[in-house]
């Protein structure tokens with residue numbers, strides 16, 4: 363058998379943590395303790411159901427003894443009635459126990475899921491960025507589904523089977539301690555078989571869940587970035603990566619199945635050993651007149667009765683172990699430090715933070731073990747200053763924007779806001795002060811108003827409309843059938859990429875942060891849509907310290923200062939006029955792509971202006987694909 367760690371070839375170091383067995387049990391105990399009545403009722407019903415199951419074999423033994431003693435038909439009928447009654451009662455108790463246990467399990471899981479989501483939504487952005495949302499989606503989706511399935515189907519039966527095994531073993535001893543010891547002869551064989559299996563399977567299940575998480579992650583990434591994947595013709599590489607991850611998950615499942623079959627053989631061997639021992643002991647005891655035939659019969663029936671629960675434990679251990687691994691991944695999220703502020707309920711209408719200076723020092727940054735993507739960056743944004751970041755694709759603009767927004771931790775360096783390192787601000791304060799509009803704008807399903815209120819839950823309808831108005835979205839707002847109440851996103855009205863961007867900018871206005879970081883690339887340069895969005899962005903960031911990743915040169919021209927990145931370094935910086943006068947790379951770019959009448963600053967622009975002939979995609983950078991680069 364190969365070592366699972368090498369068999370999977372998985373590196374889990376960037377995924378969210380998985381809880382230890384002890385942490386998982388502790389979390390379960392805490393949740394059960396919060397539901398004392400339901401736990402007690404479920405426990406009592408399951409124990410009663412298992413105990414009632416012992417009645418029939420015991421009565422059969424008595425019946426055998428009575429028949430040998432020459433009892434009358436009436437007594438036989440009476441014993442038969444007891445057997446039938448016990449069977450009906452055991453059935454009813456088992457059904458009720460399973461229903462209550464499932465309800466208990468569902469409640470515990472629902473609470474755990476709430477805690478996972480709560481913690482996940484408060485995760486520091488850098489942690490989430492490193493782990494990738496795919497891992498979180500796999501936990502909140504796949505892992506919860508696995509646990510739910512076990513709770514609803516095999517979990518209660520598993521619990522019942524465990525109790526049956528314990529109570530039947532006690533029943534054997536109650537009959538005759540020697541019969542009990544004979545039955546126990548099988549225990550070492552069972553224990554060895556179980557140990558053999560668990561030792562091998564538990565690490566596999568944990569690996570399998572990790573592998574599934576990585577597969578989901580790889581698929582989610584490829585789908586999310588599908589436009590980029592297609593633009594760079596990286597389909598084959600992504601498919602190969604997904605196939606690789608799926609292959610790892612499949613190989614692990616096959617190895618687990620092989621293990622499972624061999625475990626089944628070992629269990630059959632243990633059953634043979636146990637039943638043979640009980641029959642032999644019964645025979646000897648009866649021969650020596652130390653026991654009755656009836657007691658020996660009951661003992662054999664008791665032992666035979668163990669086959670089913672042990673078979674069920676064996677059969678279901680597969681899914682229960684998987685559920686255990688999934689549960690550990692769920693509990694793992696709850697073990698992350700809570701970064702929500704002590705009073706995480708949003709403070710009512712916080713004061714707008716004063717415009718703040720930002721100081722960025724990045725000696726270098728690399729993703730994991732990859733190449734250095736940023737180096738020797740020193741940048742200061744004065745309060746209220748608007749700085750544009752310019753550079754070819756892959757120059758490091760989005761990375762620097764992520765670092766400045768506090769969602770990426772620089773490998774070496776820091777960002778200070780009002781002289782306080784972002785790392786010391788705490789997630790809540792950080793989000794209050796700095797907002798990032800990335801290339802992935804998510805439109806949440808539901809009324810448009812709810813989507814906007816994510817940024818300010820207390821905003822009135824008038825304030826929402828004002829925010830939309832400020833970013834120039836009133837035009838399309840008027841076309842919505844139910845205005846702010848119109849359902850948007852999945853299942854509702856689909857917003858265009860530009861409308862989604864308006865929405866993001868309106869959220870920015872409502873969130874009202876001191877610092878805004880914009881990294882959107884919705885429209886092609888020179889288009890009316892681009893000018894519209896440029897105006898909207900300027901309006902939304904008015905008075906804030908702003909960093910704009912300029913995917914269009916028109917965005918740079920209106921900034922107070924421009925920083926040109928080239929292969930991760932600052933190549934030039936200065937105002938638009940200074941850079942043009944300097945005659946460096948920026949001026950070269952500008953002159954190459956400038957339209958006859960470049961977009962003037964928004965405040966001074968009077969008409970929509972179709973005076974700019976849209977020749978190719980003026981104002982974009984040389985190696986950017988001309989297709990839309992919106993990923994969300």
Ligand SMILES: Nc1ncnc2c1ncn2[C@@H]1O[C@H](COP(=O)(O)OP(=O)(O)OP(=O)(O)O)[C@@H](O)[C@H]1O
Nearest residue numbers: 729732735753754755756757758759760761762986
């Ligand atoms: N999550 C990541 N993991 C590994 N490498 C990354 C990651 N994100 C970006 N990179 C790499 O870092 C470098 C800089 O990328 P970045 O996205 O910051 O550049 P950019 O100038 O914003 O490009 P674009 O204009 O295409 O968005 C590139 O080589 C890119 O491949």
